[in-house]
Amino acid sequence: MYPRPIPAARPGARALYAAGVWTVLVLWLLPLFAIILTAFRTFEDVMSGNYWGWPEQTDLLGNFTAVFTQTDMLGYFTNSLIITIPSVLAVLVLSTMTGYVLSRHPFRGSTLLFATFIAGNFLPHQVFMIPVRDLMVSLGLYDTYWALMIFHVAFQTGFATLFMRNFIAALPDELFQAARAEGASPRQILLQIVLPLIRPALAALAILLFTFIWNDYFWAIVLTQTDAVKPVTAGLANLRGEWVSAWNVISAATLFVAIPPVLMFFLMQRHFVSGLTMGAVKG
Known part of the structure; x- marks a missing residue:
């Protein structure tokens, strides 16, 4: 029912398994990371098409203020x-x-x-x-x-x-x-x-x-x-x-x-x- 543990004598298989786990974790967390980055961006930064790059301008406080006021x-x-x-x-x-x-x-x-x-x-x-x-x-x-x-x-x-x-x-x-x-x-x-x-x-x-x-x-x-x-x-x-x-x-x-x-x-x-x-x- 459960996968067998990979023995320590097979370092290649263990490394491949670890790489697969980290790959799945990154892919799973990628949308959350994108949402967090977008929450930091200004409206102008989003409209410029900067979706995955580091925010050129940040306004996290202004965005959260807009959530409650607008x-x-x-x-x-x-x-x-x-x-x-x-x-x-x-x-x-x-x-x-x-x-x-x-x-x-x-x-x-x-x-x-x-x-x-x-x-x-x-x-x-x-x-x-x-x-x-x-x-x-x-x-x-x-x-x-x-x-x-x-x-x-x-x-x-x-x-x-x-x-x-x-x-x-x-x-x-x-x-x-x-x-x-x-x-x-x-x-x-x-x-x-x-x-x-x-x-x-x-x-x-x-x-x-x-x-x-x-x-x-x-x-x-x-x-x-x-x-x-x-x-x-x-x-x-x-x-x-x-x-x-x-x-x-x-x-x-x-x-x-x-x-x-x-x-x-x-x-x-x-x-x-x-x-x-x-x-x-x-x-």
Whole structure:
């Protein structure tokens, strides 16, 4: 399943592997480097065609000032927070409860129910576009925060249930047997035993969900229309002009939008790594 380690006796192969890794890393980081450079440029420097060269004139402070004074990016940023934070919390609560039941309290049809939870993740989003939009229109929720929140909670709960079920199933059976022997109810077992043990998994899942929902663009343009409820991804697209686009300002806005998920990852990096590896093996 995993590639075999390259022995030290084959320095040529090891050097070739290292060169390949660095090549892929550079290619992956190249667009980010271009955005950072463009955020430093002046509008005149961008219009002169200097896209990849070192900026001849820099105005990073002016570009970021323009983001907050000439655009509605703060409003889009607030909309994303209003949509993302409640959605993440709701998915964490629902997936923890469903994962606990499906892993520790199986019942007739639980396997089919679990398959139903994760089935939607195997279908392309475009398949749901018209039905979901028509559903939100019929419910009177189109172009509201609730439209995006309901969809993200419904769609992400399937993946999160798979994630949490595997982690809870990896916990030792002896813990649950001892708790039941002491007369603990399923609710007490969940709150007092399971939750403290799966905190790293919850942290890892929270980072993944926050990133998925925060960076969503497709549903942001399908389920919203006015700037009053648009999240940052749709707001960034609005910064493009009809004839001329201030790419220096757009690049600065892009860096500003990327701050929350990057900051959240670095603040919870230790929990993220331990959470991803906690349920890797069972036994």
